[in-house]
Amino acid sequence: MAELPTRVWSDDQWELIRLGCVARNMDEKWDAFVEGRQAHLSRSWTGYEIFAATFSAVEGGWRIVRAVEESNQSRYHRRSERFARVMLELVFSNILLGEPADELRAEFVRLMRRTA
Numbered sequence: 001m002a003e004l005p006t007r008v009w010s011d012d013q014w015e016l017i018r019l020g021c022v023a024r025n026m027d028e029k030w031d032a033f034v035e036g037r038q039a040h041l042s043r044s045w046t047g048y049e050i051f052a053a054t055f056s057a058v059e060g061g062w063r064i065v066r067a068v069e070e071s072n073q074s075r076y077h078r079r080s081e082r083f084a085r086v087m088l089e090l091v092f093s094n095i096l097l098g099e100p101a102d103e104l105r106a107e108f109v110r111l112m113r114r115t116a
Contacts, residue, residue, distance in 0.1 A: 004064050005089040008060050008062065010060070017062075021096055032091070037054055048075045053066070054067070086108050
């Protein structure tokens with residue numbers, strides 16, 4: 001994945017990300033767990049890992065320095081580099097941290113309309 005989020009997550013946010021999450025019902029679409037500095041994001045319905053993101057400590061917190069996106073079209077319909085970046089950041093921000101992430105959601109909707 002060439003286009004990565006530029007966001008720097010604080011140490012406190014990284015600790016929350018490291019806790020991961022498991023979907024509690026069918027409406028929650030993502031499971032996440034962290035091994036070392038690599039976060040694994042899977043679709044809760046299928047169990048397919050869609051993203052693996054490697055974090056590194058940087059000034060002010062933690063940043064994604066490498067990410068891999070599922071390339072098997074039967075498991076995940078890849079849209080674009082920009083879409084992948086937005087989706088990756090949206091899962092961390094909204095699902096794992098519980099942030100409203102309004103700007104990311106708006107960008108996600110715009111990108112969905114372009115690729116529909």
